[in-house]
Amino acid sequence: MLTATVAWPTPAVVQIGVILSTLGAALQSLTGAPRLLSAIANDDILPILKYFKSPDGVEPHWATLFSLLICAGCVIVGxxxxxxxxxxxxxxxxxxxxxxxxxxxxxxxxxxxxxxxxxxxxxxxxxxxxxxxxxxxxxxxxxxxxxxxxxxxxxxxxxxxxxxxxxxxxxxxxxxxxxxxxxxxxx
Structure with missing residues (x-):
């Protein structure tokens, strides 16, 4: 990381910033994607998504599990x-x-x-x-x-x-x- 070599006061500032922003983006995707999938399922746009429906105000557990499996598959590819x-x-x-x-x-x-x-x-x-x-x-x-x-x-x-x-x-x-x-x- 070139930016880390010129960072002030220490290169650790940039490294910690990169790690925190990456974790933030990952957590945002893991919480946003299941809600979007659940909203599409609740609108009955695609019948195949009926398993991901969840009532308003309830966490979409099945959609979260599906999103987690997609993320895990991407990580396993490596x-x-x-x-x-x-x-x-x-x-x-x-x-x-x-x-x-x-x-x-x-x-x-x-x-x-x-x-x-x-x-x-x-x-x-x-x-x-x-x-x-x-x-x-x-x-x-x-x-x-x-x-x-x-x-x-x-x-x-x-x-x-x-x-x-x-x-x-x-x-x-x-x-x-x-x-x-x-x-x-x-x-």
Missing amino acids: DLDLISPVITMFFLLCYGGVNLSCFLLDLLDAPSWRPRWQFHHWSFSLAGALLCIVIMFLISWSFTIISLALASLIYYYVSIRGKAGDWGDGFKSAYFQLALCSLRSLG
């Missing part, structure tokens, strides 16, 4: 160079999806879309989504293809087999925008 590209791909997919959603909401001019950042522009969202895809390909084109295919399969499965929810739909926004533009053109 090769961080093999695991980190896969995890990075899924984080970049998440960030790219958020940026793509922001871009589409701006493009469709959805009435419920009201970004609060004063410098917001649709081009930032599009650039962010494209940058995530480019970075994914720069890291590993094979993992990128697999990640995009897996995300597409999950999206297709949820749209075909998943329980219908009232969360809105991009196509409904597109139809709404077309109708609104048509009404405005009438004068």
